[in-house]
Amino acid sequence: xxxxxxxxxxxxxxxxxxxxxxxxxxxxxxxxxxxxxxxxxxxxxxxxxxxxxxxxxxxxxxxxxxxxxxxxxxxxxxxxxxxxxxxxxxxxxxxxxxxxxxxxxxxxxxxxxxxxxxxxxxxxxxxxxxxxxxxxxxxxxxxxxxxxxxxxxxxxxxxxxxxxxxxxxxxxxxxxxxxxxxxxxxxxxxxxxxxxxxxxxxxxxxxxxxxxxxxxxxxxxxxxxxxxxxxxxxxxxxxxxxxxxxxxxxxxxxxxxxxxxxxxxxxxxxxxxxxxxxxxxxxxxxxxxxxxxxxxxxxxxxxxxxxxxxxxxxxxxxxxxxxxxxxxxxxxxxxxxxxxxxxxxxx
DNA sequence: AAGCCGGGGCG
DNA sequence: CGCCCAGGCTT
Numbered sequence: 001x002x003x004x005x006x007x008x009x010x011x012x013x014x015x016x017x018x019x020x021x022x023x024x025x026x027x028x029x030x031x032x033x034x035x036x037x038x039x040x041x042x043x044x045x046x047x048x049x050x051x052x053x054x055x056x057x058x059x060x061x062x063x064x065x066x067x068x069x070x071x072x073x074x075x076x077x078x079x080x081x082x083x084x085x086x087x088x089x090x091x092x093x094x095x096x097x098x099x100x101x102x103x104x105x106x107x108x109x110x111x112x113x114x115x116x117x118x119x120x121x122x123x124x125x126x127x128x129x130x131x132x133x134x135x136x137x138x139x140x141x142x143x144x145x146x147x148x149x150x151x152x153x154x155x156x157x158x159x160x161x162x163x164x165x166x167x168x169x170x171x172x173x174x175x176x177x178x179x180x181x182x183x184x185x186x187x188x189x190x191x192x193x194x195x196x197x198x199x200x201x202x203x204x205x206x207x208x209x210x211x212x213x214x215x216x217x218x219x220x221x222x223x224x225x226x227x228x229x230x231x232x233x234x235x236x237x238x239x240x241x242x243x244x245x246x247x248x249x250x251x252x253x254x255x256x257x258x259x260x261x262x263x264x265x266x267x268x269x270x271x272x273x274x275x276x277x278x279x280x281x282x283x284x285x286x287x288x289x290x291x292x293x294x295x296x297x298x299x300x301x302x303x304x305x306x307x308x309x310x311x312x313x314x315x316x317x318x319x320x321x322x323x324x325x326x327x328x329x330x331x332x333x334x335x336x337x338x339x340x341x342x343x344x345x346x347x
Numbered sequence: 348a349a350g351c352c353g354g355g356g357c358g
Numbered sequence: 359c360g361c362c363c364a365g366g367c368t369t
Contacts, residue, residue, distance in 0.1 A: 039365045042355060079353030082367070116366045137364050190363070191357075251351070288360090291350065327353080 007182070011043065012050055020175050028102040028127040029060045035119045035126075036087055040080060043185070049078055060102070063088070064095035086114025104128040122177065131173040133165045138184025144216035145188060148205035152217040160216075188212075226293040229263035231285070231329075232272050233336040234301045234309075239317030242273060242309055251289065257329045259312045263294060273311040276301035281339045287328040294328065298336055 008016035013034035015026040033053060037046040052074060057063040063071070068088060075084035090113045094102055102123065103109050110120040121132035140153065143160040151159060169176050187194045195207050206212040234242045244259050246252050259273035272278055278299045285296040322333050 036365095040353080040363080042363095045355065077354085079355090080365085082352065083365090086366080114366070118365060140364095289351085 004179075012047065012054075014178070017175050017179075020172060025129060025174070026127055028104075028123060029063075030054060031123050031127040032060075032090075032102060032115075032119075033063075033087075035122045036083055036114055037078065039083060039119065041078060045078065049074070059100065060091050061095045061100045064091040083114060089113040090115065102127070104130070106130065106132045125177040126174045129172065129174045131168050131170055132177075133161055133168055134177040134181070135161050135164060136181060136184075138181045138188075139164055141190065141216055142180055142184045142188045145193070145206035145212050146200065146204050148209055148211065148215065150215075150217060152219045154219070156216065224288065224292050225265050226295060227263040227265055228295050228297070229261050229268045230270065230297050230299060231258040231260040231332050232274075232278070232299045232301070233258055233332065233340075234274060234276060234303055235340055236303055236307060236314055237305060240314040241317070241320055242312045243315050243320075244273070244312030252326050252328075255326045255329070256324055257326065258332055259309075260296070263292075263296075268297075272299065272301075274301075274303060274307060274309040276303050276307075281336075283335045283339060285328060285331045285335060287331060296328065296332060298332055300336055300339060302340070 002018070005016035005018050008014040011034075013026060013030040015024050030050075034046065034050055037049055053063070056070075056074065057066055066088070071088050072081065072084055075081060075087075078084075093112060094100060103112070104124070105128075106120045106124040109115050109123050110117065115123070118134065118136050121134040122136075124130040124132040125134050135157075140157070140160050143149065143163045144153075144156065147163050149156055149159060149163070164180075167176070167180075183199070187198050191213070193212050195201055195204070195212055198204065198207070201207050204212065206215050232242075236242075242259060243256050246255050246257050259271075261268040261271040278301045281298065281300055283298040285294070285298065287294045287296065322330050325333060
């Protein structure tokens with residue numbers, strides 16, 4: 001048992017290289033669960049969630065039988081909540097249609113909800129030792145450096161996959177896939193790669209050329225436009241806040257938020273959700289989404305108990321949880337609450 | 348093909 | 359605190 005086995009012991013879903021050499025393979029359920037959790041998420045963030053899930057639901061059948069709300073609740077804090085919904089869908093297909101056994105091929109896995117090209121290849125490789133070419137951000141970076149590929153991402157993806165395929169062995173491909181990803185996660189890191197302790201430093205073209213830290217190159221990011229909007233935060237005299245549930249589709253779909261104007265690149269159109277004596281406290285929330293910056297101007301008002309809003313619903317102070325708001329809406333709340341007149345709790 | 352979806356880590 | 363990270367689904 002070497003240091004790499006010790007490392008594997010810190011990953012509860014992992015069967016270490018020595019055990020794998022002796023023919024052991026991990027439970028496909030644990031591989032699938034961990035790989036879905038690891039999509040866009042670090043090992044450190046996933047560990048406790050994985051242990052909690054496998055304790056509550058030791059098999060895919062147990063997970064399939066769980067209540068939706070229980071699974072979503074356990075996922076809270078991990079982010080990208082569509083993953084949790086697809087996780088449950090996938091568990092129910094595997095338990096209901098495949099007798100609790102995951103497909104053992106890349107194509108079969110790819111057809112399941114929440115399993116895309118990366119995850120299908122990862123499960124086929126790690127759980128079934130199939131020679132799938134596993135491509136994630138780590139592998140792309142390792143290949144770009146090892147072979148000094150200068151083509152910017154994402155155009156370089158096919159080339160990087162060809163290089164990775166050439167390195168994928170017929171003998172224990174699952175071990176190989178995990179090793180390359182581990183290398184990318186621990187040594188061949190995006191910034192400050194630890195080339196001095198890299199096990200493949202003598203083979204690395206980028207290291208030889210002194211450009212490892214500059215690869216992979218990436219296409220310049222499109223400049224984000226700034227959109228402007230107005231959010232209306234109104235509190236009833238009993239402390240209740242007026243909120244609305246956003247439409248299921250689109251930005252922040254299905255999430256709770258403050259009523260507001262459209263978010264436009266020009267000046268926003270005033271759109272108060274209720275007739276009131278609106279104040280402009282000069283507060284502005286700045287938030288950046290994937291494709292635009294947002295400058296959100298706040299308007300505040302207090303209204304009487306008999307107020308009937310044109311949009312949204314009042315949420316009692318006793319049950320309102322700012323933590324249930326998406327970040328941009330919580331920022332607006334945090335700014336506004338300091339500018340609202342003190343309200344007494346309902347009695 | 349492009350937009351959307353969170354949270355963590357680093358400089 | 360701002361910037362970077364990057365897999366899958368939807369339209």
